[in-house]
Amino acid sequence: MILINIGDELLIGQVVNTNAAFIGQQMALAGFSITDVLTIGDNEEDIRQAVNTALAKTDIVLMTGGLGPTKDDITKKVICIIFQRSLIMDKPTLEHVTQLFAARGMELTETNRQQALVPDGCTVLSNPLGTAPGLWVENDGKVLIALPGVPFEMERLLKDEVLPRLKSRDERHHAIEYRVLQCTGITESGLSDMLVDYERELPAELKLAYLPKPGIIRLRLTGQSDNREELLQVLDEQFQKLKTLTKEYAFTDEDIDLEEVVGRLLVRANKTLATAESCTGGYVAHLITKVPGSSRYFQGSIVSYSNDIKRDLLNVREDNLKRRGAVSEQVVSDMALNAMGLFDVDYTIATSGIAGPGGGTEQKPVGTVWIAIATPVRLITKEFHFGNRTGRQQIVERAAHAALNMLRIAIEQDLNI
Amino acid sequence: MILINIGDELLIGQVVNTNAAFIGQQMALAGFSITDVLTIGDNEEDIRQAVNTALAKTDIVLMTGGLGPTKDDITKKVICIIFQRSLIMDKPTLEHVTQLFAARGMELTETNRQQALVPDGCTVLSNPLGTAPGLWVENDGKVLIALPGVPFEMERLLKDEVLPRLKSRDERHHAIEYRVLQCTGITESGLSDMLVDYERELPAELKLAYLPKPGIIRLRLTGQSDNREELLQVLDEQFQKLKTLTKEYAFTDEDIDLEEVVGRLLVRANKTLATAESCTGGYVAHLITKVPGSSRYFQGSIVSYSNDIKRDLLNVREDNLKRRGAVSEQVVSDMALNAMGLFDVDYTIATSGIAGPGGGTEQKPVGTVWIAIATPVRLITKEFHFGNRTGRQQIVERAAHAALNMLRIAIEQDLNI
Numbered sequence: 001m002i003l004i005n006i007g008d009e010l011l012i013g014q015v016v017n018t019n020a021a022f023i024g025q026q027m028a029l030a031g032f033s034i035t036d037v038l039t040i041g042d043n044e045e046d047i048r049q050a051v052n053t054a055l056a057k058t059d060i061v062l063m064t065g066g067l068g069p070t071k072d073d074i075t076k077k078v079i080c081i082i083f084q085r086s087l088i089m090d091k092p093t094l095e096h097v098t099q100l101f102a103a104r105g106m107e108l109t110e111t112n113r114q115q116a117l118v119p120d121g122c123t124v125l126s127n128p129l130g131t132a133p134g135l136w137v138e139n140d141g142k143v144l145i146a147l148p149g150v151p152f153e154m155e156r157l158l159k160d161e162v163l164p165r166l167k168s169r170d171e172r173h174h175a176i177e178y179r180v181l182q183c184t185g186i187t188e189s190g191l192s193d194m195l196v197d198y199e200r201e202l203p204a205e206l207k208l209a210y211l212p213k214p215g216i217i218r219l220r221l222t223g224q225s226d227n228r229e230e231l232l233q234v235l236d237e238q239f240q241k242l243k244t245l246t247k248e249y250a251f252t253d254e255d256i257d258l259e260e261v262v263g264r265l266l267v268r269a270n271k272t273l274a275t276a277e278s279c280t281g282g283y284v285a286h287l288i289t290k291v292p293g294s295s296r297y298f299q300g301s302i303v304s305y306s307n308d309i310k311r312d313l314l315n316v317r318e319d320n321l322k323r324r325g326a327v328s329e330q331v332v333s334d335m336a337l338n339a340m341g342l343f344d345v346d347y348t349i350a351t352s353g354i355a356g357p358g359g360g361t362e363q364k365p366v367g368t369v370w371i372a373i374a375t376p377v378r379l380i381t382k383e384f385h386f387g388n389r390t391g392r393q394q395i396v397e398r399a400a401h402a403a404l405n406m407l408r409i410a411i412e413q414d415l416n417i
Numbered sequence: 418m419i420l421i422n423i424g425d426e427l428l429i430g431q432v433v434n435t436n437a438a439f440i441g442q443q444m445a446l447a448g449f450s451i452t453d454v455l456t457i458g459d460n461e462e463d464i465r466q467a468v469n470t471a472l473a474k475t476d477i478v479l480m481t482g483g484l485g486p487t488k489d490d491i492t493k494k495v496i497c498i499i500f501q502r503s504l505i506m507d508k509p510t511l512e513h514v515t516q517l518f519a520a521r522g523m524e525l526t527e528t529n530r531q532q533a534l535v536p537d538g539c540t541v542l543s544n545p546l547g548t549a550p551g552l553w554v555e556n557d558g559k560v561l562i563a564l565p566g567v568p569f570e571m572e573r574l575l576k577d578e579v580l581p582r583l584k585s586r587d588e589r590h591h592a593i594e595y596r597v598l599q600c601t602g603i604t605e606s607g608l609s610d611m612l613v614d615y616e617r618e619l620p621a622e623l624k625l626a627y628l629p630k631p632g633i634i635r636l637r638l639t640g641q642s643d644n645r646e647e648l649l650q651v652l653d654e655q656f657q658k659l660k661t662l663t664k665e666y667a668f669t670d671e672d673i674d675l676e677e678v679v680g681r682l683l684v685r686a687n688k689t690l691a692t693a694e695s696c697t698g699g700y701v702a703h704l705i706t707k708v709p710g711s712s713r714y715f716q717g718s719i720v721s722y723s724n725d726i727k728r729d730l731l732n733v734r735e736d737n738l739k740r741r742g743a744v745s746e747q748v749v750s751d752m753a754l755n756a757m758g759l760f761d762v763d764y765t766i767a768t769s770g771i772a773g774p775g776g777g778t779e780q781k782p783v784g785t786v787w788i789a790i791a792t793p794v795r796l797i798t799k800e801f802h803f804g805n806r807t808g809r810q811q812i813v814e815r816a817a818h819a820a821l822n823m824l825r826i827a828i829e830q831d832l833n834i
Binding site for chain 2: 007008009010011012013014015016017018020021022023024025026027028033034035036037038039040041042046050068069070100101103104105106109110111112115128129131150152209211275277281282283284285286288289290292293294295298299300301302303304305306308309312313342343344355356357358359392393396
């Protein structure tokens with residue numbers, strides 16, 4: 001398979017090509033192998049030549065970009081030239097585009113209407129998140145797939161439309177299966193050292209990959225074999241072994257976010273939650289409320305970015321602020337305990353730290369974060385040092401993940417899970 | 418110029434190709450135009466073929482990756498095959514590698530020694546930050562440059578060794594310049610319709626591209642010419658025209674986020690800000706606090722996810738909650754006005770809406786969001802419909818961007834900018 005990413009903004013480095021990484025990951029997981037990724041500009045002749053060369057070399061060509069409503073988007077034109085098709089109006093797409101604009105209270109212009117034009121004979125991959133549909137064109141046993149370049153639209157289309165079609169088209173009776181285990185509270189290299197023997201002893205058909213994001217490492221155990229039944233048995237056996245080895249750090253064996261794990265625990269325990277945030281600036285509340293249905297257990301948050309607000313709205317003791325400083329065990333404890341009463345909830349998370357780049361001192365360098373969790377029966381506090389080279393956003397993300405993980409452990413202990 | 422990035426980790430998306438973006442930026446700034454970026458795996462035959470094809474098509478080929486000491490790094494071998502060279506020991510590199518290992522108290526192995534082997538007749542680009550030097554090979558008027566794939570080593574070599582050599586080699590290099598204008602409050606197609614005439618009348622050397630993200634569209638005007646001075650004049654003239662045409666929607670002509678634009682305005686006005694958030698769940702506060710130094714103007718936020726908290730902590734009138742519902746002009750007005758007093762600030766943002774997927778009604782479908790901005794002199798409210806098919810996170814992002822933009826306009830009006 002060859003991937004072609006179209007866009008001048010990629011060539012001049014104004015945008016980093018994250019689409020290539022996302023598609024590479026998804027294809028690898030699904031067992032498809034990308035041999036070349038080609039990035040070219042919004043130029044008709046270059047696109048035509050690249051697609052022709054790719055189609056000569058491989059059976060499946062996936063393109064992103066060049067499908068929007070504006071003048072620089074010329075992918076559809078090129079598809080028509082290469083396969084000698086003409087553009088026709090796709091009624092369902094036109095309806096979708098019309099509805100999308102109506103829902104936003106806007107009028108449909110001629111340019112919008114053109115979004116519904118597609119090369120005749122192609123399969124239209126409907127795009128719920130945008131106006132440009134994806135296109136799937138088959139010709140002479142080859143497949144050309146064109147997706148919009150906007151990452152969230154492309155990602156949705158790839159998962160919902162492209163991968164299922166590719167899998168059902170694939171004639172190899174080759175089984176590919178994987179399991180995901182997510183860990184936190186340990187570095188990638190720490191985990192890797194811990195799993196040296198495990199990895200060495202893995203059966204040849206299994207492979208372990210480390211996929212890190214700030215504060216969290218996803219372990220993916222993938223297996224390939226011609227015999228699905230045997231593969232599943234070996235995979236589950238080895239996955240169980242992996243879970244036992246990483247027990248202390250693993251928080252879920254599903255491909256869901258930590259905030260969703262916490263949300264499920266709260267629903268199960270029928271308990272409520274609020275946050276009192278300083279350095280995380282609302283990011284913990286944002287993660288929690290990203291989960292659909294979080295209003296069942298999440299009451300709200302007080303983001304107290306200044307000391308005045310910590311004192312006035314969260315009733316943090318002036319004495320603690322003055323003598324211990326805002327980034328201290330005493331202050332996060334005050335925040336967590338007082339938020340319980342203010343929000344009338346069962347659990348609270350409180351954070352206070354130095355996200356940088358300024359504000360660090362010798363005693364409390366950038367990256368220092370105090371976190372407190374208040375539960376119906378106890379108060380848990382912990383100091384973290386996330387390092388001062390990782391950058392502001394990284395520190396916020398690591399702190400948020402650490403806080404959610406402390407809460408997860410606390411609820412599990414309270415529930416005796 | 419063609420860029421070839423080598424590495425299996427790029428194809429399977431384990432690593433995002435930031436090298437391509439960095440090189441693209443640097444080359445564009447220096448006036449060199451990259452036509453293709455090709456990513457391939459650590460495979461000798463693929464690399465050989467890619468380099469041969471690239472050399473046939475262009476004069477300068479820049480490669481990254483495949484120069485390290487491990488088994489899968491085969492770039493040097495391929496260079497020797499293509500140009501019929503043999504590997505010779507480069508004394509300065511050997512000395513550098515020996516010193517580097519001595520400084521770390523480590524012994525030099527045979528594998529490390531091989532790092533100092535280079536194709537005969539090439540120019541060695543010494544790499545102060547690592548063991549693998551860069552290589553510059555000239556043949557038949559063409560240039561092949563090979564750099565290590567480790568980003569900070571590559572960046573240093575590119576700036577210190579490659580760019581000066583390229584510039585001195587090419588006297589008549591081509592200038593590429595661009596300007597960025599960011600708009601909000603209008604769709605990509607709405608903007609495109611508005612700019613039909615402008616785009617048609619653009620001088621041939623200029624090109625306009627649309628780069629959308631939820632609620633925001635970045636317009637990039639790029640120019641290419643052999644005469645940089647003339648190009649800059651035409652570019653600035655046309656950029657000015659673009660700014661005038663999109664005045665109503667453009668919020669910055671810099672490549673910075675909306676929250677940073679708002680932050681700069683607040684610093685300039687010496688004013689403070691707080692938020693009272695329902696459907697955005699802390700996301701507005703998170704965006705604001707992403708900006709380093711935001712503690713200068715941001716006091717904090719109350720995220721009132723439940724009606725009880727709206728009433729108890731934000732003093733929203735029970736009557737409004739009952740008769741108008743939480744998603745109403747009256748409730749966001751109460752939230753914005755009461756937050757002013759609670760946080761003792763000059764400006765507040767309040768949001769209340771239905772982010773979905775549940776909770777929509779016929780009168781208030783998913784995507785309905787009320788936003789209020791309170792300023793020292795007035796209260797501004799607005800209802801938005803972000804559509805119910807765009808997904809929860811999209812609605813939250815659009816609402817946050819809409820709110821920040823309303824605040825930006827309000828501050829600009831208050832300041833008479």
